[in-house]
Amino acid sequence: MESPPQVRKIMDQIHGRVSDAMRRARREASSDSCYVPQHDEDSHFCHDAFGVVAVADGVGGRRAQGVDAAAFSRGLMENTFSEVATSELGKPVCPYKILERVYRRTAALGTPMASTSIIVSLAGMDKVLRVLRWAYVGDSGFAVFRGGKMLRRFQPQQWYFNCPFQLCVGNGITKVSDAALGQMAIEEGDVLVVASDGLFDNVSDFSLENLVRSTMLLGFTPEEVAGIMSFQAYVASKDPKTDSPFSIASREQGQARTGGKVDDITIVVAFIEIWIGQSQQLLQTWLL
Numbered sequence: 001m002e003s004p005p006q007v008r009k010i011m012d013q014i015h016g017r018v019s020d021a022m023r024r025a026r027r028e029a030s031s032d033s034c035y036v037p038q039h040d041e042d043s044h045f046c047h048d049a050f051g052v053v054a055v056a057d058g059v060g061g062r063r064a065q066g067v068d069a070a071a072f073s074r075g076l077m078e079n080t081f082s083e084v085a086t087s088e089l090g091k092p093v094c095p096y097k098i099l100e101r102v103y104r105r106t107a108a109l110g111t112p113m114a115s116t117s118i119i120v121s122l123a124g125m126d127k128v129l130r131v132l133r134w135a136y137v138g139d140s141g142f143a144v145f146r147g148g149k150m151l152r153r154f155q156p157q158q159w160y161f162n163c164p165f166q167l168c169v170g171n172g173i174t175k176v177s178d179a180a181l182g183q184m185a186i187e188e189g190d191v192l193v194v195a196s197d198g199l200f201d202n203v204s205d206f207s208l209e210n211l212v213r214s215t216m217l218l219g220f221t222p223e224e225v226a227g228i229m230s231f232q233a234y235v236a237s238k239d240p241k242t243d244s245p246f247s248i249a250s251r252e253q254g255q256a257r258t259g260g261k262v263d264d265i266t267i268v269v270a271f272i273e274i275w276i277g278q279s280q281q282l283l284q285t286w287l288l
């Protein structure tokens with residue numbers, strides 16, 4: 001199918017950017033994020049050189065008593081960032097080992113409250129195959145898209161409806177060893193979305209697929225895709241009539257409910273780019 005001129009122009013620009021990126025040495029992914037605060041208790045980061053994305057969502061059970069529900073999620077993310085940024089570049093990052101270490105560090109400081117958390121890393125290169133690895137606790141999660149289709153999605157962990165597994169100081173019922181772990185092979189061109197429940201409770205998988213498909217077709221950047229996704233989640237969260245994934249799940253629990261769920265919305269979008277360096281690429285070409 002012939003593309004309209006403006007789309008061709010965007011595609012040419014993208015190809016130009018891809019060529020530029022090819023000239024650079026090692027690079028795991030191109031990622032960016034959008035955060036729409038409501039209670040401002042989410043926290044996140046993405047680090048392209050290490051190929052790591054992480055999101056944490058502070059659980060605000062005692063917010064009314066003036067306890068800072070953001071402290072634990074921020075502590076987790078600050079410690080995760082420092083662990084990742086000081087690790088050896090090029091060496092695969094194990095999300096569970098990092099989660100375990102940063103949980104201990106954050107808990108040892110006596111940081112109040114609790115948080116869900118997810119860490120995703122691009123790890124374990126097997127020539128051209130790259131592996132995506134994850135560890136998460138609770139309902140901060142991820143989805144992987146290939147060719148505009150949702151290939152894989154996390155399953156939220158919760159003790160009961162709207163009460164996610166959560167890490168906290170002391171003897172909480174959730175242990176760090178309860179984290180859901182997994183891995184999958186990914187390919188260049190795959191799209192990874194890592195987000196807090198502010199996204200997944202407000203936007204259906206079907207809508208996410210449509211959004212990824214259309215924004216990829218238009219050559220949007222990770223920042224733009226994250227922004228559009230956040231806007232869709234925010235609009236749904238404030239709409240009392242929309243049939244959100246959260247309201248559908250509520251009805252399954254026997255609660256009469258419609259509308260979105262007002263919450264912090266954190267979304268990180270990463271385009272998987274597997275540049276293995278020009279010399280290695282040449283070598284591979286000769287070997288073929």
Ligand SMILES: [Mn+2]
Pocket residue numbers: 057196197198263264
């Ligand atoms: Mn949340």
